[in-house]
Amino acid sequence: MILKEHFDHVFERVAKVSSFFEVYDRFTEEKIKLKEWSKSTKKRYKNIKNLLEEFQEVKNYKLTFAKINKKFFIEFTDFCYEYKDHYTNTFSRNVGLFKTFMFWSVKNGYAFNEAFKDFKKPQRVLTRQEALTMDHVKKLHAYNCATISQAKSKDVFVFQCLTGLRYGELELVNKRIITADDCLFLKESKDHSKPAREIPLYKIALEILQKYDYELPLSTNQEQNRVIKVILRDMGYTHEVEFSRNKGVDQNRFVKPFCDRISTHTARRTFVTILRNAGVADKIIMSITGHRDIKTFNMYHQISASNTVKTVNRVFAGL
Known part of the structure; x- marks a missing residue:
């Protein structure tokens, strides 16, 4: 045998x-x-x-x-x-x-x-991604869109920026999961073994929910990505940004307008970046976003040039 x-x-x-x-x-x-x-x-x-x-x-x-x-x-x-x-x-x-x-x-x-x-699985490469600043989010929230459908997409995107939710999780949002403290009590959609998350609703996020009677006007992810790019282009965010992509050891560099690098996932990255730049502890942010792996979480934080300049200038101010 x-x-x-x-x-x-x-x-x-x-x-x-x-x-x-x-x-x-x-x-x-x-x-x-x-x-x-x-x-x-x-x-x-x-x-x-x-x-x-x-x-x-x-x-x-x-x-x-x-x-x-x-x-x-x-x-x-x-x-x-x-x-x-x-x-x-x-x-x-x-x-x-x-x-x-x-x-x-x-x-x-x-x-x-x-x-x-x-078979060797190549190590994943950290590609530069964009994130909006607090100033971007404020201007976007105040922007008058050309159409009603654009306005709805804008509101949904701003809501994401203020809550850190994945686009797929937005369909879970309703009045029944809002606590007395104005938090979303959300069960993890990607991994059911994770505990439920309490996501504070800033007043603008709460106003957006109330505007649509607690049911966000969602389209497909692809359509939302397309519309957000159009809105940001109309707002003038067309400055060029550079990013790279790897094929094994070969690295290819690309240049695109800033608006074309924005997607629904940018909103989640924006949420993490704004809170981290404000000095909020990682543990608090991760409890809101649902991240358990610090390595993955770190990929969401995009260091802005303005914050870097301010930090360096503050350090060398005594020279």
């Missing part, structure tokens, strides 16, 4: 014979039925399947468990970076998701080939 298992391992015989993508479908079906994945996770694994199917066609590389080896990883890396134009962070995330599937396949007897364990 031991000898048979040895030969099964050497010749990569599997206990359950199925095609690569049949097993992938069983993997996703199990995770979905066990309610282990959020909506965004389901979408990511669906995208990985599409990516692998496209890789198979473009590279003419028939995917089987026996062929998940060093050659596969070389070709897949080239496909992602060169053909799909993915950057390091996207590639790193996809490699991690793929390896999760492979570990499941081995554990469940669909594969014995463990060459995938040597």
